Structure formats: structure tokens, C-alpha cells
Amino acid sequence: EQVRRAGVRSEVRLADLADAEACRRLVEEAWSCWGGLDVWINNAGADTLTGEAARWPFERKLHELLAVDVTATMLLSREVGRRMREAGSGVILNMGWDQAESGMEGDSGELFAAAKGAIMAFSRSLALSLAPTVRVNCLAPGWIRTAWGESASPSWQERVRRETPLRRWGRPEDVAAAARWLASPAAEFLTGQILRINGGVVRS
Template identity: 30%
Template structure:
């Protein structure tokens, strides 16, 4: 599971551990991962630091998952970056390439690594964390939204190619109260939440429970689907 030292990723890991899974979590900083592992329980979790778009890191993580816990049955691509804000005509193309590499290409590469090492012979389930920003134009974060739209398409394509033994689904959260999304609501949470029919922003557990469902046998006849988890905001025209 990538990007799992805090926020949505850690909430997903917590839910999976609560349901009996063993998890390997990744992020850039080992110290943060060590804290997360202590929270999850060292007998249930292993943390390996590295960059999500580093193929050597990916291969190491998948290999150590098999060596430590015996399999790689589940994969969650949660890592996402958005280092820019503003109109796309002013977007730094180097930043755009990095967004694409981390948000899209790395997710595909993680699937390839898990497929080659385990899932090709044994099957499995994958969940990609997309965003409601990928559903319609999102002012200020347009390329981020475009990358998430591509991730959703990759999800559907992989679902077609990898069935019947591997299921691939995605979730599209709206604003969730994490450090990553702070700029979207800080100092005006009540105002932002007012646009949501459920009148609150998301919390990481809201996403963790749905991802755990998609990975479970309860979703055994679901693949290629994008579940929108947004408090209803897209019903009112928001993103």
C-alpha cells in the first residue's frame, strides 16, 4: 500500500488490519512509517521507505511482502501529488511530468510488479485512489484532475485485461481532512462543508471502509468500477 504513513493510506491500512490482513506500507520517510507500524502493530505491518515512482523500490516492496507475509493478494495505489496550483496554460511542464509519473505511471508499475511476482498465478484485488477532481474540470488543479481521470481509465483497462482472477477498482474522494488537502479547507471548513449535502468534509476512515470493501470478497462481482465518496458534493455541481 503506497502513501500510507498517514491520512487516507493509514486509515485504509488500519481497516485492513482490523479485518485480519497483514500490510506492507510505503511512504518517503522511514520515521513516519515506523510510527505508523507501531500504531498498526509490528506483527501486522511492515514499513518500507522509498519513492512511489521508483521501480527498484517497488520491486523491493513486493519481494519483501512475499518473503515476510507469504503473498501479495491486495494492492492499494494511494500515492498522489499535486505540487502546483493555477491555470494549465501557466503549468510548469516538468511538474506536470512528475504528477503524471507519480499519479499514473507509478500506479501501473505497481500493478505490474504485483502481477509478475504473485497475482498472475494466484489472483488478487487492486484499488486505485482517484479523485472527484478527475470527474470534471477543477480550477487550479486541472492537471492533477487530468492525472486522476487517467488513473480511472487505467483502472477500467486493467480490469478488462486482468479478469477473471484479478479485480481492479477505484475510489474517488472529495475533500478529506488530511494534511494533503489542508489548503482546500483550512480556515473555512464550515463554508466548504456547506456545499456538501451531508454538511461535513470527509475523514480518512470514510475512505478506508470503502477501500476495504472493494478489496474484500463482499465485492467479488465488482471490477472496473469507480466509487465516488464525496458526501454528495458532486450532486450539487461541486468538486
């Protein structure tokens, strides 16, 4: 509704991304709705950090992350990438994690390193498969103040400030600005890259 009030057309589609056929239908519906797509951003992910899911056993969290974050990203990217290549152009952006390659301790660190590391590696390979027609890049956010960040313990708040050279949490707007740039003609010579939005926590 906020988007529509700003005078921009918007459409909402719901899909169970753990279902392969639902992923295919989502791309088909979006493509038909807009008469093609210029940019596709895979930003959906399983929330295993807050609410009831935070108390799930490790195995259930792993299953959910692999289904929603990894498998859905791969299926959606391949389906929309095929259509974009046939249409002659397009941009696909995926979501990784800045510490997937360097690692972080604990169950969540292990889970997200596995899931997001897979997405980052897949994005590099898909970029080669779809070049030169379609660009594929991956955003790797660091400590972004999402729902989990808002409720993080004082010790985590201090850890984020201590480990971040820019001494603050990232904002969703920081990630959105990076995505907007990667999707724009200004980044037309970039593909197969991982862009870390993390205030300098992990440097490559």
C-alpha cells in the same frame, strides 16, 4: 508501531516511486515478505499542495504527479497484478479523484484531473486485462480532511460545506471503510468500477 501494539504484524518498506526499478523491487519485497499478497492498495501520491512543493512551478508539479501518481501506480499494479494472476486471486485498489471527470478550475484542478483521470481510466482497462482472476477497482475521494484540508482557507472551508450535500468534510476513515469493503468478499462481484467517497459532491 500502533498497528503492532494492536497485535497485528506490520512491515515497513521505503521506495522511491519515481524510479521504475524501485517499484519492481517494492512489489518483490512485499510479495516475499508475506509469501504472496491478497490485496494491494496504491495510495502513495505526490504532495504538490502543501509545504515547499506548493510553490513549485506548474511544469515541476506536473512532472512529479505523472511520475509518482500515474507511472508508479501503473507499474506497481501491473507487476503485482501479474503475480496475483499467477497465484490465482487478488484485489488491486487505486486512488482517483471524484472531480477528475467533471473538472475543477485552477492549476491544481488541471493537474489532478489529468493525473487522477489517467489512473481511473487505467484501472478500468487493467480490470479487463486481469479478469476473472484479479479484481481491480478505483476509489475516488472528494474533499477529505488531509493536511491540505486542515490548513485550507476559510473560503475553501465554506466552499466544501456549501458544495457537499452531506455538509461536512470527508474523513480518512471514510475512505478506509470503502477500501476495506472493496477488498472484502462482500464486493467479489465488483471490478473495473470507480467508487466516489465524496458526500454527494459529484454524482454518477
